[in-house]
Amino acid sequence: MENPPVSPIEVLNAAIQSHNPFINAGIVKEQDVWGNKFTDVPTLNSHASDAVFQAIKQVRTSQSSQDKVTSIAITAQQGVGKTHLLSRIRHRLEREGGALFVYAGVNNYTDLNLVKYQFQQTLADSLSHTASQEVMQWQEVAAAIANEGFKAINPNAPNLSPQELTHRFDKVSASWVAKNKSLMNVLTKQVLKTKQNADPYIIRAILWTLSETQSSFAIKWLSGDELAQSNAEVLGLPNPSKTSQDREAEALKNVQQTLNLVSYYNPVVICFDEIDVKNNSTDDGLPTELVIADLVKRLHDTLENSELSKGVVILTVMLPDTWTQKVNLMPGGTPDRVSKYTQRKPIDLKYISGNSMVELVTLWLKDFYESRNLFPPNSCYPFEESELKKFGKGKPTVREALQWCAENFKVYQPQLPTKPLDRFELALKKEIEADIGDYLEDNSLIADSLRFGFQTLIGKTLEGVTIEEITEVKPKAENKGWINFKVIGTEGGKVVKIGVAVIQSSQFSLVAGLKRLKEYEIFDLTRGCLVRSQSKIEQTKKNSEAYKLLDQLILEKGGEHVPLIEEQIRPLIAVHSVYQKRGNYDLTEEQVFDFISQQQLTFENPLLADILSDPSGRMPAVDERDSMELLEDFLNPSNINETDDSDDLGELFN
Numbered sequence: 001m002e003n004p005p006v007s008p009i010e011v012l013n014a015a016i017q018s019h020n021p022f023i024n025a026g027i028v029k030e031q032d033v034w035g036n037k038f039t040d041v042p043t044l045n046s047h048a049s050d051a052v053f054q055a056i057k058q059v060r061t062s063q064s065s066q067d068k069v070t071s072i073a074i075t076a077q078q079g080v081g082k083t084h085l086l087s088r089i090r091h092r093l094e095r096e097g098g099a100l101f102v103y104a105g106v107n108n109y110t111d112l113n114l115v116k117y118q119f120q121q122t123l124a125d126s127l128s129h130t131a132s133q134e135v136m137q138w139q140e141v142a143a144a145i146a147n148e149g150f151k152a153i154n155p156n157a158p159n160l161s162p163q164e165l166t167h168r169f170d171k172v173s174a175s176w177v178a179k180n181k182s183l184m185n186v187l188t189k190q191v192l193k194t195k196q197n198a199d200p201y202i203i204r205a206i207l208w209t210l211s212e213t214q215s216s217f218a219i220k221w222l223s224g225d226e227l228a229q230s231n232a233e234v235l236g237l238p239n240p241s242k243t244s245q246d247r248e249a250e251a252l253k254n255v256q257q258t259l260n261l262v263s264y265y266n267p268v269v270i271c272f273d274e275i276d277v278k279n280n281s282t283d284d285g286l287p288t289e290l291v292i293a294d295l296v297k298r299l300h301d302t303l304e305n306s307e308l309s310k311g312v313v314i315l316t317v318m319l320p321d322t323w324t325q326k327v328n329l330m331p332g333g334t335p336d337r338v339s340k341y342t343q344r345k346p347i348d349l350k351y352i353s354g355n356s357m358v359e360l361v362t363l364w365l366k367d368f369y370e371s372r373n374l375f376p377p378n379s380c381y382p383f384e385e386s387e388l389k390k391f392g393k394g395k396p397t398v399r400e401a402l403q404w405c406a407e408n409f410k411v412y413q414p415q416l417p418t419k420p421l422d423r424f425e426l427a428l429k430k431e432i433e434a435d436i437g438d439y440l441e442d443n444s445l446i447a448d449s450l451r452f453g454f455q456t457l458i459g460k461t462l463e464g465v466t467i468e469e470i471t472e473v474k475p476k477a478e479n480k481g482w483i484n485f486k487v488i489g490t491e492g493g494k495v496v497k498i499g500v501a502v503i504q505s506s507q508f509s510l511v512a513g514l515k516r517l518k519e520y521e522i523f524d525l526t527r528g529c530l531v532r533s534q535s536k537i538e539q540t541k542k543n544s545e546a547y548k549l550l551d552q553l554i555l556e557k558g559g560e561h562v563p564l565i566e567e568q569i570r571p572l573i574a575v576h577s578v579y580q581k582r583g584n585y586d587l588t589e590e591q592v593f594d595f596i597s598q599q600q601l602t603f604e605n606p607l608l609a610d611i612l613s614d615p616s617g618r619m620p621a622v623d624e625r626d627s628m629e630l631l632e633d634f635l636n637p638s639n640i641n642e643t644d645d646s647d648d649l650g651e652l653f654n
Contacts, residue, residue: 018577020409022403048085053092059313068303069312074346077319083273094131097131106273106277107274109277127219162210166211166212198261201238205235267312275322290326364402410584443484446531449575450531453608479523504536529559530553550620562607
């Protein structure tokens with residue numbers, strides 16, 4: 001097959017001038033670990049990821065109960081790629097399967113006195129993310145448990161996929177609850193016959209994750225949180241009121257029970273990232289790194305070492321000095337538990353080399369050009385391979401390499417106009433005409449553009465609100481980046497604090513964002529604003545968890561949904577891009593703000609005005625169909641009888 005013709009150099013250069021793919025590329029956050037987009041250089045630190053997958057294979061296949069739990073310490077300086085490595089492991093597991101993935105970013109541990117309880121929450125949250133079978137990791141385990149129960153009743157029962165079970169589950173369980181005959185009792189009883197030490201309530205809660213209507217409550221219970229009593233009664237789960245100290249005292253046992261059960265069906269990889277957090281300690285003065293190392297030791301020593309288990313691999317990521325000066329000096333055999341697989345020798349990550357620098361840039365630019373259907377003269381354009389190798393000889397970190405690329409991603413530009421206003425208008429024209437791909441799916445790009453738009457309006461009054469400040473949302477640990485920013489101002493003499501969340505991704509993300517957006521007291525808000533396309537909102541089912549949260553936000557809390565409209569956000573993306581590239585057009589920050597103000601480019605933007613305007617108090621149109629109606633083709637439970645378990649099982653497959 002012949003190579004396609006090289007794109008015109010003018011078109012390539014215009015694309016390069018319109019967007020710099022390396023800006024902010026060197027920082028990998030928790031959302032990047034779980035996100036869909038991931039650019040990876042497989043050869044970079046492959047020795048570390050290969051060791052992790054070998055460890056997974058060892059715990060899965062070992063016949064010895066003593067080798068079912070192992071651990072690896074990974075060390076590297078800032079920016080070398082520690083979180084990037086964890087992201088590689090997660091994405092490969094999502095793509096190929098082979099293990100469940102738990103990411104414990106230690107920045108989220110806001111109270112080290114409650115570290116076990118917070119880890120229980122981390123475990124529940126991580127297993128709520130999508131796995132290799134395109135369902136939640138919880139649901140993969142739940143399907144395995146359910147099928148085991150079915151086979152125990154009838155060896156000829158078909159093996160149902162997680163998707164098939166989630167389609168049928170609400171219809172079946174709703175019918176059984178109505179007749180006081182719980183499917184949960186049947187399955188839990190069968191599973192306990194072979195797992196007598198398992199907690200029946202944990203089995204029950206995991207099975208409930210197969211229900212679209214009940215999964216969020218089951219996961220909340222699995223995280224250690226209290227449910228509304230009505231929800232607990234439907235799920236058949238205990239629900240005593242507890243203090244945080246009570247939950248901390250019980251958390252390790254709950255975590256052990258959960259991991260022992262889950263790892264029976266799949267290996268589990270637990271990743272403790274960024275344990276070098278500063279200015280955080282227990283009441284006794286223990287710093288984060290020692291608290292986490294002690295937690296790893298406790299997990300290692302107390303998880304059930306059954307030869308039938310698929311095993312657990314614990315990764316702990318830290319700076320080299322943290323290992324040598326702190327963790328390795330801990331008493332009681334802690335270092336041996338933190339780095340068991342490599343016999344107390346951490347795996348150290350390596351810096352970029354000349355060849356890996358070329359590979360890194362090639363991969364990054366491959367996505368850039370393919371998304372625009374462009375074909376450069378060489379895979380590194382506009383860089384020269386020789387200059388990339390020369391820079392790589394200096395052994396930069398991944399972060400330093402990507403920052404260098406961001407600063408040097410340039411092409412020759414024709415002479416700019418003499419007048420600053422003419423340069424600004426030229427820049428604005430180019431940015432509006434630029435092809436920036438599927439930007440309506442890019443939450444970060446949209447949120448950054450909205451934030452910048454409001455920053456240009458500080459001191460101005462729009463829709464009766466005088467804008468005073470645009471701030472980050474705190475506490476960060478609870479927010480986890482879901483509320484993008486906060487607009488602070490005054491309206492009629494009263495302080496207004498509007499939290500803005502752009503959520504264009506899945507229903508699961510919508511639920512996670514809405515849960516934060518309605519918590520005015522926690523995040524110090526007077527109003528929550530969801531920005532989401534109307535077409536995406538219309539896909540929300542009226543009996544879903546997302547709709548319930550949206551109802552609470554709008555009708556109970558006085559918040560609002562603002563539709564994201566392409567014609568309204570595109571100009572904001574353009575002016576924000578001009579600001580980011582102001583150096584390319586020989587413009588100062590002050591000049592950019594002045595020209596935006598003079599031409600009222602943001603003051604007259606209807607999207608910004610809509611966010612500031614008084615909420616309508618009306619719910620948006622959504623999908624009115626009852627989910628029960630959608631399942632009728634899969635199952636008709638009207639003839640469920642009160643006979644034995646085999647008859648009950650048969651109804652599930654009709």
